[in-house]
Amino acid sequence: MQKLQLFNSLSGKKEIFKPIVKDYVGMYVCGPTVYSNVHLGNCRTWISFDLIYRYLKHLGYKVRYVRNITDVGHLEEDSDDGEEKIEPMEVVQKYTVDFFQTISLFNLLPPSIEPTATGHIIDQIELIKLIIKKGYAYEINGSVYFDVLKFNKSFNYGKLSNRKIEELISNTRSIEGQNDKKNPQDFALWKKAEAKHIMRWPSPWSNGFPGWHLECTAMSTKYLGKKFDIHGGGLDLKFPHHECEIAQGEAITGEKQVNYWVHSNMLTLNGKKMSKSTGNNILPKDIIDGNNTFFSKSFKPEVIRFYMLQSHYRNIVDISNDALLASERGFNKLVSAINLIDNLKVSSTSNGFDLIKWEKTCYESMNDDFNSPLLLAQLFEAVKYINSINNDKFSISNKDLIFLKNKMNIFFYEVLGLKIPNSNDKSILNNKIDGTINLLIKYREKARLNNDFETSDLIRDELLKLGVKLNDSKDGTNYIIN
């Protein structure tokens, strides 16, 4: 079978995946900043890497998956408000709880380690000392900056995002002079805290806080080493964040730190960039609650995950009412077929479908840079086959049915991380209960009109056994469920 290939943003092409240590994979993915609600675009990024994590595990790799939490914030103190001071860690807690609640809806596996930026201030200070020692950073007025021009003399700054240093210089000249940096391209490793800045730690340079780019280098290096396999994140982080991470990593070791850079594309809403300021914005829970003006109905998180996986992680996903409605129909078709497998009739032989070739194509899809839409297309081939068996057009042997069921379960649950929503949906179950009880009440009424009191009493008694108590009154019959 073809080997796993993945698209490396650094080389701009698909490459065969070769881990540094046989059977082991180290993967770092940029996680949330917990100073606001997680939005759907963020969720898409983490769903993409959840797919990659799941598939690597499925292939038998022992994966150490590190996804950080950025909890160093830039909140400032209000001047005179005596009592009601903002405590940044209270804000962090609120949005960390929101983050975990939101991603749990989408059935993401927990990473191996979820380190926080505030938990690694010492590691960041030690890295800054090292970068200064190597000559690629300088201190001015209590702040420390990375010297991009000097770094670029020995290494190549801009190689991930294909930017040339000359262009960067001419593009950033306009904002020069706004701080102490030697050159506007330089970025902060440590910032001296202004009087109002709440989060601050002592350091050799000042009471201050680390620059944002540094935390990921500190945590990836600590938990995955000076060289590791995969670094992922949203496409919007490619520049400057990941470019700066590369510079920090190479400044420390003199060598390339990450073998494969993987970027997940963005999510748009009705064809436009999601943005709070334009109002073209929706929170995951508002889609799931149906509490929004964008969509005609609520959609389950399983449908949203399925919809995202219908696009390749490197393509833009545009979310719209029609697209979600169509996706929901497709998802329901897939779920119905999976539910049907157990009830299929088996024959002495199979015909109409080449299961071996099908399985091979499924794996080839995923081995082709985690191509989930191609895998889903294959699952829908199996859906057609399942429905054809059900309609007696094709047949399946018992052995092949076990094989098919096993593979469908692996791809649906384990690899794609999909779930059958009904199984936990209280409101749907309650609707069905209400519906069936009301039908029984109707037929009991009919029996009574026909003076068939034996039947009407039996219905009442058997419902009572099920914990459903009927109350007859002048206005009709209602019921209480215990």
Place this chain on the structure above:
Amino acid sequence: MQKLQLFNSLSGKKEIFKPIVKDYVGMYVCGPTVYSNVHLGNCRTWISFDLIYRYLKHLGYKVRYVRNITDVGHLEEDSDDGEEKIEPMEVVQKYTVDFFQTISLFNLLPPSIEPTATGHIIDQIELIKLIIKKGYAYEINGSVYFDVLKFNKSFNYGKLSNRKIEELISNTRSIEGQNDKKNPQDFALWKKAEAKHIMRWPSPWSNGFPGWHLECTAMSTKYLGKKFDIHGGGLDLKFPHHECEIAQGEAITGEKQVNYWVHSNMLTLNGKKMSKSTGNNILPKDIIDGNNTFFSKSFKPEVIRFYMLQSHYRNIVDISNDALLASERGFNKLVSAINLIDNLKVSSTSNGFDLIKWEKTCYESMNDDFNSPLLLAQLFEAVKYINSINNDKFSISNKDLIFLKNKMNIFFYEVLGLKIPNSNDKSILNNKIDGTINLLIKYREKARLNNDFETSDLIRDELLKLGVKLNDSKDGTNYIIN
């Protein structure tokens, strides 16, 4: 109405609660050590403080509730195992996920801040510097110890647990000489790391790690200030942990740091201390799954929470099969009555129950050191009244019914943090669906035998509308739910 009183372990008696700042409460509670699964005794402690947190909030206080996570561990590296090195933060992640999953079963509110020990190493180092400066700590060979004897000259060491320093000296003399401490009562603020010790940070004294007692002082001081209202924890932490916290806090400020020390009592299993080594031990999930040898059936987390709240937090809770079975019956009675409220008939006047007095007694119960068993006893008085109204023995007016329903909801859901489990229980709902559908199939069969095909087709079609598809075959009728 009587004011809120709580038992202060420091004074050994109930005191009227007076917050330092009007309307605000700062509360610190010792959280989990995430190097093993959370056990049921831990859960009891956090359920106790969840009750206290909920009631303080209900009374209108703005509560900042800080519960820490101890993630600094003492794992050591295996000597020669090349590839499979333990990463402590991977262990931390595993048990942090377990912790959150477990407590979420018991419907605990998230605290305002959940700080980690590794996130506060710098704060701990700064505190050690301060304690050394104040003269209550000394360095030997890269480790720093708190000088208990010197502290005791100016303050009183042992006041929380009523221990006398002379007794402590005679009790600890036997293990003298096992390390560098001046006196065996002294405790570590910083430990130099042995070669094998994995978690370590640079400090002015050595590469090492903070002593366990220090993290709580660092985090409580950082987020609640040098003086705060309530410090809670399990009774087993009273000595030495909380005694050491008091010493650290007073060494820093020269004053009492905590106004009210609150301790939750322990949980036993079949009358004996829970302990892994004796096998008298059970994990929460094993009770809920029914996967254990101690109990005759599974119990829902709501029943376990209810059972714990049937004891006062300062009493021992003994958990046993008979006790849980009895508690489950009680809980079901309470839930049935709450479900019944909406269906009660209203009359022009009420009789048989003094609602005003009842409400007053409910609050008096909680104001008496958060006495949840007394509150539950009052709720069962209301249950009797509700059932009597249902049996036409007593009556209730519409206004009183609204009052009763409102108060029952406040005490049941908001204050006690109880939930009605059915509402989320898939298996119970599925049982009811199966039961009602099978009844409909039975009556459809009857209609067909009577050649009443109109009715039998109607049942089939109406079920299909509800997403239930009937399949008739020679062996009878089965169905698929979509």
